[in-house]
Amino acid sequence: MKPETNGSKMPSILVTGGAGYVGSHTVLTLLERQGTDIDIVVVDNLSNAYRAQGQKQPEPIRIIEELTDKTIHFYDVDIRDKDGLSKIFEHHDIESVIHFAALKAVGESVQKPLEYYQANITGTCTLLEVMRNFGVYKLVYSSSCTVYGEPENLPINEGHPTGRGLTSPYGKSKYFCEEIMKDVCRSDPKWMIVSLRYFNPVGAHRSGRIGEDPSGIPNNLMPYISQVAVGRLKELQVFGNDYATVDGTGVRDYIHVQDLAEGHVKAVKLFHQPGFGGFHAVNLGTGTGYSVLQMIAAFEQVSGRQIPYKIVGRREGDIAENYADVSLSQRLLGWRATRTLEDMCADTWRWQHNNPNGFKK
Numbered sequence: 155m156k157p158e159t160n161g162s163k164m165p166s167i168l169v170t171g172g173a174g175y176v177g178s179h180t181v182l183t184l185l186e187r188q189g190t191d192i193d194i195v196v197v198d199n200l201s202n203a204y205r206a207q208g209q210k211q212p213e214p215i216r217i218i219e220e221l222t223d224k225t226i227h228f229y230d231v232d233i234r235d236k237d238g239l240s241k242i243f244e245h246h247d248i249e250s251v252i253h254f255a256a257l258k259a260v261g262e263s264v265q266k267p268l269e270y271y272q273a274n275i276t277g278t279c280t281l282l283e284v285m286r287n288f289g290v291y292k293l294v295y296s297s298s299c300t301v302y303g304e305p306e307n308l309p310i311n312e313g314h315p316t317g318r319g320l321t322s323p324y325g326k327s328k329y330f331c332e333e334i335m336k337d338v339c340r341s342d343p344k345w346m347i348v349s350l351r352y353f354n355p356v357g358a359h360r361s362g363r364i365g366e367d368p369s370g371i372p373n374n375l376m377p378y379i380s381q382v383a384v385g386r387l388k389e390l391q392v393f394g395n396d397y398a399t400v401d402g403t404g405v406r407d408y409i410h411v412q413d414l415a416e417g418h419v420k421a422v423k424l425f426h427q428p429g430f431g432g433f434h435a436v437n438l439g440t441g442t443g444y445s446v447l448q449m450i451a452a453f454e455q456v457s458g459r460q461i462p463y464k465i466v467g468r469r470e471g472d473i474a475e476n477y478a479d480v481s482l483s484q485r486l487l488g489w490r491a492t493r494t495l496e497d498m499c500a501d502t503w504r505w506q507h508n509n510p511n512g513f514k515k
């Protein structure tokens with residue numbers, strides 16, 4: 155692997171999967187918040203990120219450099235490539251790692267379990283091994299509320315059992331990775347791992363320059379709604395309206411991706427707190443759930459577009475309702491989500507409207 159940019163010995167944060175949706179917003183927020191005293195190194199194999207022909211940087215990274223006037227060190231490397239990763243650690247003074255890189259489509263993971271376990275579990279183990287080899291013990295991990303399975307009580311707090319009744323290899327891979335990280339932390343007190351359990355990230359940076367750009371038909375509600383609004387898709391399918399919820403449709407805790415990104419910045423700050431160590435799982439959500447129909451109405455209101463939809467049968471593996479107990483994130487990280495449902499819809503719409511085909515021109 156040949157480094158694409160000159161290395162630097164400035165203290166650096168390594169961001170795996172930093173060209174993806176949540177990763178790119180976090181990179182931008184880190185650069186906006188951290189000033190000039192930290193370098194950002196991104197590793198991404200571009201399996202779910204777009205690089206225009208003839209460009210060195212993937213589009214989100216190129217745009218972030220433009221927005222911030224800062225340089226990002228980018229490497230087109232797979233996190234399972236131990237030698238490739240090791241060279242990056244040799245080249246940069248990595249202080250901590252934020253680990254987003256993973257495959258994330260729940261439905262696809264049922265069809266391709268080995269690919270998911272390879273990317274998500276082998277990838278995470280390789281990263282942890284290389285970190286240990288280079289004496290880097292600080293990690294923020296992208297986990298998911300999926301690890302809770304069907305909620306036994308609401309709101310869900312971090313003490314809720316995990317790993318029970320998980321139906322998809324994707325969800326299991328997130329759960330297994332958390333278990334591996336707990337063992338790693340037990341093996342050596344130098345480790346500090348914060349596993350952030352995201353609820354449902356939506357929205358885009360307020361500039362409208364970066365946002366969620368799913369390839370193919372979106373799996374998640376918000377990009378589906380916005381692609382219907384912009385005319386890329388004809389109508390939305392609503393999976394089930396007979397759940398025991400406010401209007402029969404599924405209820406989820408949607409969180410603005412910028413709030414999520416700020417949660418990561420707070421998690422990295424924890425590493426500097428005296429006495430901090432070990433494994434910590436923390437929910438990142440708003441604590442409020444909205445139904446599918448409430449989301450459609452809010453998006454119509456903000457965009458001024460009608461969202462045609464059709465009610466169809468329930469989707470296997472879907473649950474009626476979930477939303478987070480966010481008290482630990484407030485206590486431990488000093489963080490809480492501040493953006494409203496209107497912000498989530500307005501920022502998604504700005505991104506989608508300005509970029510109807512996502513990053514591809």
Ligand SMILES: NC(=O)c1ccc[n+]([C@@H]2O[C@H](COP(=O)([O-])OP(=O)(O)OC[C@H]3O[C@@H](n4cnc5c(N)ncnc54)[C@H](O)[C@@H]3O)[C@@H](O)[C@H]2O)c1
Pocket residue numbers: 170171172173174175176177197198199200201202203231232233234253254255256257258273277296297298299352353354355374
């Ligand atoms: N978006 C969500 O709804 C959501 C919810 C909960 C948790 N998460 C987790 O957050 C993380 C980021 O999600 P996202 O929505 O930004 O996904 P994304 O697909 O947009 O970003 C992931 C990035 O990782 C890269 N990548 C994948 N496998 C890789 C590998 N083996 N080596 C190097 N790079 C690789 C992809 O090219 C992509 O750019 C994932 O770990 C995901 O499981 C996402």
